[in-house]
Amino acid sequence: MTHLENDIRWMQAAIALGERSKGLTAPSPSVGCIIVNKDNQIIGRGWTQSGGRPHAEAMALSQCQSLKGATVYVTLEPCAHKSNRGPTCSDSLVAALPERVVIACRDPDPRTNGQGISKMVAAGIKVECGLLEKQAAQSMSGFFSRQLKARPYVTLKMATSLDGCIALENGESQWITGERARAHAHLERMRSELIVVGRKTLEFDKPSLNVRLQGLGDRSPKKAVLGHGEIPSGWIGLREPTDIIKTTADHVLIEGGAKTAAAFLKADLVDRILLYRAPILIGKGLHALADIGLTNLSEAHHRWHLKERRTLGNDQLEAYLRI
Numbered sequence: 001m002t003h004l005e006n007d008i009r010w011m012q013a014a015i016a017l018g019e020r021s022k023g024l025t026a027p028s029p030s031v032g033c034i035i036v037n038k039d040n041q042i043i044g045r046g047w048t049q050s051g052g053r054p055h056a057e058a059m060a061l062s063q064c065q066s067l068k069g070a071t072v073y074v075t076l077e078p079c080a081h082k083s084n085r086g087p088t089c090s091d092s093l094v095a096a097l098p099e100r101v102v103i104a105c106r107d108p109d110p111r112t113n114g115q116g117i118s119k120m121v122a123a124g125i126k127v128e129c130g131l132l133e134k135q136a137a138q139s140m141s142g143f144f145s146r147q148l149k150a151r152p153y154v155t156l157k158m159a160t161s162l163d164g165c166i167a168l169e170n171g172e173s174q175w176i177t178g179e180r181a182r183a184h185a186h187l188e189r190m191r192s193e194l195i196v197v198g199r200k201t202l203e204f205d206k207p208s209l210n211v212r213l214q215g216l217g218d219r220s221p222k223k224a225v226l227g228h229g230e231i232p233s234g235w236i237g238l239r240e241p242t243d244i245i246k247t248t249a250d251h252v253l254i255e256g257g258a259k260t261a262a263a264f265l266k267a268d269l270v271d272r273i274l275l276y277r278a279p280i281l282i283g284k285g286l287h288a289l290a291d292i293g294l295t296n297l298s299e300a301h302h303r304w305h306l307k308e309r310r311t312l313g314n315d316q317l318e319a320y321l322r323i
């Protein structure tokens with residue numbers, strides 16, 4: 001394995017650690033950190049804890065005796081700002097003095113942005129930034145979206161038939177996709193702070209919108225309804241799609257129906273589409289999307305690119321990111 005391949009492997013592991021707390025840390029990012037000694041063995045692992053503290057680096061550092069000759073892999077630039085909620089990670093790293101710190105993404109938060117790197121460089125630590133930057137930024141998508149676009153990261157989920165329907169004409173939609181696809185969708189719920197459905201879906205499906213995966217029930221997010229009627233107890237009411245900006249969520253999952261999905265697309269608020277497609281035909285049913293205001297076919301192209309494709313039982317999942 002080359003030096004670069006080795007760095008990539010550890011950074012991928014750090015990204016996977018950060019993903020563990022996605023959905024739990026808002027408004028903080030879910031950072032991952034791995035520390036390896038001079039023999040390339042793991043001596044510390046950390047990820048941002050629930051509520052945003054302790055930070056990933058603090059957790060990983062607490063497991064190490066000495067960082068002599070060590071390399072720290074971290075998905076986000078170590079923080080440089082003072083907080084009464086915990087130590088400043090760049091100061092902690094300067095005190096621990098590893099040989100190298102490899103960072104995926106520079107922190108866009110102005111309290112750190114470059115200052116964490118400068119402190120460590122000034123202390124004589126070799127610092128490299130930019131390894132697997134895109135992949136790491138995707139793992140902290142909600143944080144980057146709030147910092148750079150001042151809104152949460154929005155995923156639209158649709159469970160369709162082969163012919164693009166999400167329900168029969170009479171509204172029946174449970175179930176289109178099979179158990180494995182639905183379990184995967186529950187993992188997506190777990191990584192969100194808020195799930196949104198439209199008023200018709202609320203009335204017709206009476207959905208639970210919780211995480212029904214063994215041991216992960218406490219990772220169920222908040223739920224919201226888009227519309228103008230009464231708001232049931234325990235739900236958040238959204239009068240229009242842009243109301244998600246006012247919530248505390250960094251990752252929002254839109255679970256439909258057709259009018260709600262179209263409303264978020266029309267408002268240009270969708271960053272990612274999860275298309276779960278079952279091998280069934282519905283024919284005269286409810287099409288996945290209501291009007292999105294398209295007047296010209298050329299406007300529809302070059303908006304989405306396929307990021308991932310996988311088989312889940314009998315169903316297919318395609319994940320698309322906005323271009």
Ligand SMILES: NC(=O)C1=CN([C@@H]2O[C@H](COP(=O)(O)OP(=O)(O)OC[C@H]3O[C@@H](n4cnc5c(N)ncnc54)[C@H](OP(=O)(O)O)[C@@H]3O)[C@@H](O)[C@H]2O)C=CC1
Pocket residue numbers: 157158159160165166167170171172173174176197198199200201202204205226227228229238239240241255256257258259260261263286290
């Ligand atoms: N297979 C799947 O993945 C899914 C299937 N479904 C199915 O979809 C069907 C329901 O879909 P559909 O009929 O399209 O209804 P929706 O669930 O999308 O709800 C429509 C309502 O949402 C509100 N709404 C929509 N757009 C806006 C907007 N821009 N601003 C404010 N409020 C808005 C309105 O509420 P109001 O009238 O209060 O103003 C509207 O009546 C059901 O049969 C359900 O089973 C649902 C989810 C997923």
Ligand SMILES: Nc1c(N[C@@H]2O[C@H](COP(=O)(O)O)[C@@H](O)[C@H]2O)[nH]c(=O)[nH]c1=O
Pocket residue numbers: 159173174175176177178181182185197201205206207208209210255256257276
């Ligand atoms: N029909 C359908 C889905 N429907 C979505 O799931 C909601 C029901 O959630 P819950 O009550 O928690 O099970 C429903 O209102 C709609 O948003 N999802 C899928 O993965 N596959 C499916 O075939």
Ligand SMILES: [Zn+2]
Pocket residue numbers: 055057078079087088089090
């Ligand atoms: Zn920190």
